[in-house]
Amino acid sequence: MKQSALRNSAPPRNASRFVAYVATITVAAVGVLLVSLPGGFPSSLPAAFWCFAAFAILADTPWFVQAGPDDVMPAFPSVCFTFAVMLAFGFAPAVLVQLGAVAVAAVWLKHAAWRAAFNAGQYVLSFAAAAALFDVVLPDQRADVHTILDGGMPVLWIVVVGGCWFLVNNLLVSTAVWLRFGGRWPAVFKTALGNDALPTGALLLSAPGLVATAYVDVLLVPLALVPLFAVRRMTKLSLQRARAARLDPLTGLGNRKALERAVANWVPEHAERAEGGADDRRLALLLLDLDGFKQVNEALGHRVGDRLLEEVAGRLTGAAGAGLVGRLGGDEFAVVVPHLRDTLQAREHAAGMLAALAEPVLLDGLPIDVGGSVGVAVYPEHGGDFEELLQHADVAMYDAKARGDNLAVYAPESDHNTPERLSLLADLRRALESPEGTGIELYYQPQVELATGAVVGLEALLRWRHPVRGPVDPEELIKVAEHSSVMRLLTLRIVDEVINQLAAWGPAADGVRVAVNVSVRDLHTGEIADRIAARLRETAVDSSRLELEITESALMADPRRVLATLARLERLGVAIALDDFGTGYSSMLHLRRLPLAEVKIDRSFVLGLATDPDDAAIVRSMIDLARALGLRVVAEGVENERTWRLLVEAGCDLAQGWYFARPMPPAQLIEWLARRNRSTVAHSA
Template sequence: MDAVRPRTAVSGPRRRRALIVTGCLTVSADLVLWAVAPGTFRGLPPAYWIMAVLAVIADARPHPLPGRRASRVILPSICFTFAIALAWGFAPALAVQLVAVTVAGVRMRHPVPRTIHLAVQHAAGLGAAALVAGLAGWRIDPRPDLRDAALTCAAAAAWIAARYTVAAVVGRWASERRTRHRRRARADLMATAALLLLAPVLLVAARVSPALLPMALLALHAVHRMVRWAGESEQAARMDPLTGLPNRRALQSTMSERGADRQRALLLLDLDRFRTVNDALGHGAGDRLLARVADRLTAAVPRHDLVVRLGGDEFAVLATRVEGAASARRIAEHLSEALSRPFGLDGTPVELTASIGIALQSGRRDGATLLREAESAMYEAKQRGDQVAVHGPDAPHTAPDRLALLADLRDALRHDPPDDGIVLYYQPQIAIATGEVVGVEALLRWRHPRRGLVGPEELLRVAEPTPVMRLLTARVLDQVVAQLAVWRTERRPLRAAVNVSARDLHAGDVADRVGRLLREYEVPADLLQLEITESALMADPHRVLDTITRLDRMGVAISLDDFGTGYSSLQHLRRLPLTEVKIDRSFVLGMADDRGDAAIVRSVIGLAESLGLRAVAEGVEDELTWRLLAAAGCHTAQGWFHARPMPAAELADWLSRYRPVRPGVLRGPWIPAK
């Protein structure tokens, strides 16, 4: 239990010593006050003693706000001591306040220096309030007027200013984490002001009948509950309920509160093959494993570093004391080593690895940028099969030109078409046996306001390692499904193939978006086909399998793009619910001149035929290649020999002029697209 206590709390023998020392100091201070101003304490009315007792009782339940400083405590006694200062002066109020602070310090297990700090703050506040009241000659009147109200507000303002000036000077309140404390100070200020402005009400009640004063405890209880609820709500909003770690909101808040002279590193961890645990042992076991991972990460980092669960199987570590990329990489390797030890789960040893992306924070770079860079580095590590990758100026995706292009793309996606400049070109896919157009592939273009037309290769190279890729895929799917609806209305039901990235498949919500779009536009699912690459499968095959299985059950065809250029291709063909394989253009372009390429193409076609899949050849640019594919039994082909990619309007014109011709009667190339 000691591990979860605040560092400033004391317990056991230390608590007893603190209680004795604090009590002696309080008694001594009160005796000094009594000796210095004995006349002040003589003849005090019963209302004073009732308020004194109520102040001590009230501070038996102080209101600590989130934070470790003494300034983060609201003492309910201040409404009574403030009233005493207004009515009977500084010394009687200070005597009561010292006792009340002592009781609060004991209840909250404060060490002696922190209790003294708190007492000095409240003494300064009372002194300032008594000074204002004395200068104005303020005394409570049986029938108070606006002047009394104004003087009370002035005295309360002096109390607040004096107390928090002392807190700032003694506790160095403004030295770090200013944004968070500024936000918390607003709640502190509101509660403090409410208590102080209750003081004149207490004095009026005392004039009517001191027996009414204990009723103020009910109001104080309500304030206590309000402050406690506010603290619990803030804590819940910044905490992950499963692991008890801070969440994404807490991380972003902390990253915005950096010291000017420190460099920090953000390490983003994504657990590899975590879905296997859920599939094999159930989601309950997966949740327990995540909690165990959180405990192990917390134990592996120093207490001044922050461990965060971002969601799902993603964690982050904000290292606050690093000297550069090498230092951050050593931390990542230490975390990787900590996770490499098997986790005992229901009697089964579970082994985990993690892909870790590192981004360094220096200067004035905001937390959102840092998180995006760490995610990009993590994704790069996962793609390369490495455990650690560092985002830096030497990485290929971080060149200033590409970062500027990425920022422009993100801004463009905030606009609606056609203002965003995102356009789709469509390349026909021809059935080799009949020569008919059976579908199209949607290819992305972007009309940049300064760079002109940006092609898909550059777009994907910039966007795919970042969250912008999901926004881009969403925009492409919207436009393609809308175009399918138009073609269907025109009685030209073409099938359209759309490329999706590994990031889209890992997120899983691409299946939900596709289903919603198909229902919205009333487009049959068999008119949409999604193309995935082998690299996407290799990054996290279990998570990808879940997504494409959902799409397959909806009736959306799945095509394996760039077949033969990746790894474990035969395993993918055996396990995945595929409809077709696309033979990579690097093999198709050379099959007329290279016997090896031709043999690979024929083998892929035969394998697809035996598995009941369509074989689609891309990159067909001449008649000889077209005839060779026909002889090998390829089902479909696409390439410049038939037509270049073109906008939807030009495609309609091309289709109106196109006449299907089979390879056996071919006489020259097809009608080219303009």
């Protein structure tokens, strides 16, 4: 029986009731012993009894019992020998031997006195119930092993008596666990039955075989220890494998399974108590993503990167207190922190994690700065299980990056993952994973050089026709994808298609560059730079014909990672454009730091250029600033001739908008370019 669920160190949820229960069981057991022992012990006992008694005590030593995780014990092997004693010799001899085994186990397991007393009490009452039933259904058939061999003791009744012992034992222990740790009693009892039915049932049902073996030859009884020892070894190996399956092999921290288990063990108990108004405590899941880890790997090698992760793991463990620290993979860590008062305390724990990483890590004499962003999700406000909490902590973490902060608590308004959008996201993933890319295509909108009227660039714009919903709004599509791993698939698909399209157009679009929008996630690793370099080599497309558009928020999400990726792209010869210029937080700083070739004035300013003096002043200032820094200027959203002429007067380089052309699919665009070129030639003539 897994009585070790009553861990010594855990504080009782209702101390007075639990103590009263343990005292009641102990007193009841003492009363049963006082009544049953006098006159209940046979005047003489054969060698079989002493053999069973010796092996019962030996079986509960470390050679045959394996402690499990969190001090969870399998069924104690002594039960098979003591139940055999009860079948053959009665209640009093059986319970005395069992008490001896309990005392031995309590010493080597270092049980508290109250726990040893309870364990003794539960066994006394379990044997008392089984012995009473035995005397009712099989009177006068004990103490003669011939009755077992001759069929005088039906196996069915032995099973019934063993079932009585098992049921009473589980009732006693389940009630103690319920009083100590809370939860719903039926659920606790059901769990105990499920966990103990096989190991305890096997031990109880082996008892008649031991009795029969002793009748044949008492010297055969020691052979029963061989399978018990083998089971102990297998249990040990199983527990080691189970423990390894919950640990990260590099850092020794818990992995995703361990974190999920911690939440799963905590939530049901406190959900039940919260419903009754008895518990207002919170559990927080903190998700941490390191800054600049990829650059450490690339510059110093993976061995140094691994040592950095080990150092980070140690610091986080020291800062976590009672929290469970785990590594989800790569440079992502998570901490499960229970027993919090409120969300503010969860935020304080997250700040403590960041503070633990404030000092540089010294590796091979080189100080390495380690920082990161933390997202916080709190049970029950932000989720009812591990998956939901992790998803919302991830949303909070990227919300922090987008705001240029390093810590954020989940806020529903920052989450785009409604059920409808999640369904849409699943459909988008399936479309991207299919070879045909069902319904996904790119349209291209021309960018016109204002001084000459020549088409010098195109912007690739995503379009998706959902098989059921029809055309999906591009802005909604990006919002759905950008906070998930689907964004990576989408970006790589777009990059591949744009480069392939440039190769396919050949002379028909000679000298025209294509701009592709990329998201925050795309710039966190060097994968996009690797993909572009490989595709340009395969297709022999000139890198100057490709341009990537980023937003200011992308840089603020993780400046060091983004700058490293942009530097690689610049070395490839791929131009970088700053999109939505003027809508960010620190445009002047970005203009100075980024390897930019172009800025794009947001359409919100361009649309009011002809009618709003303030917008006109802002646009002219942006153009002057960009030109002073040697950057091209593109105006978005040009929809009429008046706006076009004002942009020409202001010295803007390029423009795009419906005044020139709407976005078009590739074939239509080539036809449009051909017509425009013929018109330009005719006009020149």
